[in-house]
Amino acid sequence: MKNIWNFFAGTLLLISKGSKAYYCWVLLLLVLMAIGASAFLRQFDQGLIVTNMQDQVSWGFYISNFTFMVGVAAAAVLLVIPAYVYEWGPIKEFAVLGELLAVSAIVMCMLFVTVDIGHPERFWHLIPKLGRLNFPQSLLAWDVVVLNTYLALNLTISIYILYNLYYKREPNHNFYTPLVLLSIPSAISIHTVTAFLYNGLGARPFWNSSILVPRFLASAFCSGPAFMLLIFLLVRKYTKFKIKDEAIQKVAEIMAYAMFINLLLLGAEIFKEYYTDSIHLNSFQYLFQGLHGHSALVPYIWTAMAFNVTAFFLFLVPSTRKNTITLVIGCVLVFVGVYIEKGMGLVIPGFIPDTLHEIYEYSPSNTELMLAMGIWATGLFVYTMLLRVAIPILNGDFHVADDGVSSYIGDDLFIVRQDDAEGETVVAEPVPARE
Amino acid sequence: MSEITKVDYIQHRSRRKFLKGLAAGVGLIALPSKDAAAAVWDEFFQRHFRELSRDELKGVIARLEKDYSKKFAKQVTVKTTPPIEGVLYGYGLDLSRCIGCRRCVYACVKENNQSRDPQIHWIRVLQLDKEKGVDLSHAEHYYNPDKVPEKGHFYMPVQCQQCEKPPCTKVCPVQATWKENDGIVVVDYNWCIGCRYCMAACPYGARHFNWGKPNLPAAEMNPVTHYLGNRPRPKGVVEKCTFCIQRTREQPGRYPACEEICPVGARKFGNLLDPNSEIRYLIENKRVFKLKDDLNTQPKFFYFYAT
Numbered sequence: 016m017k018n019i020w021n022f023f024a025g026t027l028l029l030i031s032k033g034s035k036a037y038y039c040w041v042l043l044l045l046v047l048m049a050i051g052a053s054a055f056l057r058q059f060d061q062g063l064i065v066t067n068m069q070d071q072v073s074w075g076f077y078i079s080n081f082t083f084m085v086g087v088a089a090a091a092v093l094l095v096i097p098a099y100v101y102e103w104g105p106i107k108e109f110a111v112l113g114e115l116l117a118v119s120a121i122v123m124c125m126l127f128v129t130v131d132i133g134h135p136e137r138f139w140h141l142i143p144k145l146g147r148l149n150f151p152q153s154l155l156a157w158d159v160v161v162l163n164t165y166l167a168l169n170l171t172i173s174i175y176i177l178y179n180l181y182y183k184r185e186p187n188h189n190f191y192t193p194l195v196l197l198s199i200p201s202a203i204s205i206h207t208v209t210a211f212l213y214n215g216l217g218a219r220p221f222w223n224s225s226i227l228v229p230r231f232l233a234s235a236f237c238s239g240p241a242f243m244l245l246i247f248l249l250v251r252k253y254t255k256f257k258i259k260d261e262a263i264q265k266v267a268e269i270m271a272y273a274m275f276i277n278l279l280l281l282g283a284e285i286f287k288e289y290y291t292d293s294i295h296l297n298s299f300q301y302l303f304q305g306l307h308g309h310s311a312l313v314p315y316i317w318t319a320m321a322f323n324v325t326a327f328f329l330f331l332v333p334s335t336r337k338n339t340i341t342l343v344i345g346c347v348l349v350f351v352g353v354y355i356e357k358g359m360g361l362v363i364p365g366f367i368p369d370t371l372h373e374i375y376e377y378s379p380s381n382t383e384l385m386l387a388m389g390i391w392a393t394g395l396f397v398y399t400m401l402l403r404v405a406i407p408i409l410n411g412d413f414h415v416a417d418d419g420v421s422s423y424i425g426d427d428l429f430i431v432r433q434d435d436a437e438g439e440t441v442v443a444e445p446v447p448a449r450e
Numbered sequence: 451m452s453e454i455t456k457v458d459y460i461q462h463r464s465r466r467k468f469l470k471g472l473a474a475g476v477g478l479i480a481l482p483s484k485d486a487a488a489a490v491w492d493e494f495f496q497r498h499f500r501e502l503s504r505d506e507l508k509g510v511i512a513r514l515e516k517d518y519s520k521k522f523a524k525q526v527t528v529k530t531t532p533p534i535e536g537v538l539y540g541y542g543l544d545l546s547r548c549i550g551c552r553r554c555v556y557a558c559v560k561e562n563n564q565s566r567d568p569q570i571h572w573i574r575v576l577q578l579d580k581e582k583g584v585d586l587s588h589a590e591h592y593y594n595p596d597k598v599p600e601k602g603h604f605y606m607p608v609q610c611q612q613c614e615k616p617p618c619t620k621v622c623p624v625q626a627t628w629k630e631n632d633g634i635v636v637v638d639y640n641w642c643i644g645c646r647y648c649m650a651a652c653p654y655g656a657r658h659f660n661w662g663k664p665n666l667p668a669a670e671m672n673p674v675t676h677y678l679g680n681r682p683r684p685k686g687v688v689e690k691c692t693f694c695i696q697r698t699r700e701q702p703g704r705y706p707a708c709e710e711i712c713p714v715g716a717r718k719f720g721n722l723l724d725p726n727s728e729i730r731y732l733i734e735n736k737r738v739f740k741l742k743d744d745l746n747t748q749p750k751f752f753y754f755y756a757t
Contacts, residue, residue: 061663062660062662062663063644063659063661064568064662064685069661070658071655073646073659074646131645131646132643132645132646133642133643134643137641138643140498140624141624147498147624147625149623149625152620152621153620153621153622154621155621155622155647156623212647213650216617216650217617217745218651366650369655370652370653371576371591371608372588
């Protein structure tokens with residue numbers, strides 16, 4: 016117990032230290048979080064009327080972001096499989112960074128759902144025994160279960176490993192391996208269940224397609240790793256933490272295959288709808304061409320298509336995959352492309368036209384944008400903090416001191432700088448003078 | 451008491467105790483105005499409608515009646531009349547008679563205490579082309595001529611179809627909505643968390659969300675209410691047509707407000723289990739169809755052509 020407290024106190028001390036850039040970055044995130052919080056208070060007070068959602072389009076920007084973030088949480092599994100199942104060294108060294116990303120992504124998922132519901136204070140109705148969780152009937156109940164399981168697994172695994180490394184102990188293989196193996200089907204399950212959530216609704220032909228689950232999985236194996244690769248490239252550049260080329264290449268290669276499957280499945284859906292040309296085509300028409308003069312999503316989806324196809328070729332061709340610049344471009348394109356396609360591009364057309372064929376064209380309100388920004392900032396804040404602790408531990412710069420009580424902190428400086436392109440976190444620390 | 455229900459019962463009891471303890475504990479913290487705070491916490495910790503014991507239900511109803519009576523400055527009653535045995539409600543709508551006047555829409559709003567601003571309507575009347583038949587993709591929702599019916603058009607009111615296999619209740623993560631034994635699909639407004647999954651699942655656009663604080667003028671408030679029906683709703687919950695549960699479950703009962711107001715007799719209502727009822731006659735003798743029959747939701751709302 017005392018050890019845990021000492022570890023915790025040490026991490027608090029660690030995260031309070033850093034360079035100017037680190038402080039600025041954290042401050043920026045805190046400001047954005049405060050803006051988001053104020054937007055939430057306003058929404059809580061006045062109701063969801065401050066959003067642009069209506070009865071016709073009853074889910075909007077929040078649920079779009081939620082859906083996308085469930086995909087990002089997959090990132091971990093793409094590292095976990097080669098690392099722990101195939102015991103592939105190059106990836107195993109940093110698999111924990113993926114698990115921490117999953118943790119941050121799930122936190123964001125939960126926040127996005129919380130701000131979307133009308134009575135967040137009634138959350139206890141979802142707790143089994145205390146409330147009345149409609150399990151196994153409701154897929155939303157399933158989602159509550161699998162998301163929490165996945166969060167718990169990733170938290171346990173990563174904290175356990177980091178905690179032991181901090182105390183210079185070899186993590187007990189027999190304890191964490193079963194958890195890691197369990198986290199693989201668990202990662203698959205969060206995507207499957209989230210896709211089923213939409214998939215099972217006969218009322219919404221746009222979602223009621225049997226290949227929705229594989230589509231979700233395929234795109235999830237692109238978006239999460241894209242974000243992770245960007246982080247790895249930066250970690251590698253600005254810290255002495257070494258990530259081998261072959262590891263990054265392998266992830267990029269898997270992304271190319273995943274993107275191919277994603278595009279293939281989307282193409283299959285488009286063919287089926289357009290060739291059949293039934294009434295169910297309407298939502299696809301709205302998304303890709305516009306319907307009865309309503310075409311808000313059209314430019315976005317074509318941007319996403321262009322991004323995804325371009326990124327596919329960038330990752331497929333070995334020379335562009337190996338070139339850092341084209342690799343970074345590819346990652347950004349995938350991230351944005353999937354964000355559009357599996358966010359607003361998936362959720363909104365399900366409601367347009369609505370079940371009585373009315374068209375209400377939705378776009379998020381300022382409150383929705385501010386609140387969503389606040390949640391993104393929260394996610395980045397959580398990930399920054401986790402990396403601030405994890406990277407020095409993995410580097411051997413943060414561990415228990417010789418007295419066995421206080422902690423040794425090898426790097427006071429922790430540089431975090433904002434990337435122009437995406438606003439991604441860039442985590443870095445200077446290479447110490449002595450090696 | 452069988453073994454299983456016994457276990458359930460015990461679990462229930464302990465949970466009840468736990469919640470009560472929690473409520474009492476938290477209630478103590480929020481001291482300022484003791485009664486008001488207690489009511490707030492009572493409401494917060496109120497359990498699911500179907501789990502309330504007789505005494506607890508009494509307490510809940512007393513609290514609600516007190517709240518509403520004060521708020522609307524009139525004596526408000528909140529009934530909890532259960533389903534009548536041997537009754538399964540069914541609704542018939544004669545498309546050959548409906549003239550699209552929307553009187554049903556507003557009679558429903560008045561009877562069921564819907565929010566006036568933002569406006570919530572449980573009934574949506576669609577204007578369709580006679581040439582195209584029942585083709586929703588050509589429906590006009592916001593027709594507004596000087597006089598109805600317009601030449602070349604017919605009208606189709608859509609409201610909750612009270613499905614035998616409701617897709618909306620299945621998806622609710624907290625069982626805040628369910629089908630009663632008389633076939634009416636109801637919502638416990640004190641249990642709904644407002645996730646709106648049911649709205650995504652409903653093929654008929656029959657569910658409506660209180661996006662803002664409902665605005666119901668005290669003078670227009672209908673004080674005869676049912677817990678599962680037309681009692682005033684808070685913001686952030688879903689609501690829907692209940693076949694006027696506060697009227698139709700009484701003995702002697704009354705017709706739903708929409709049925710009562712219809713100037714052309716296009717609306718029919720009755721007991722599907724009574725072989726001599728008008729609704730049974732219509733189903734057996736007229737050309738009848740159910741909306742989106744292919745989804746197998748099995749509506750108990752029947753559209754028919756009497757002429």
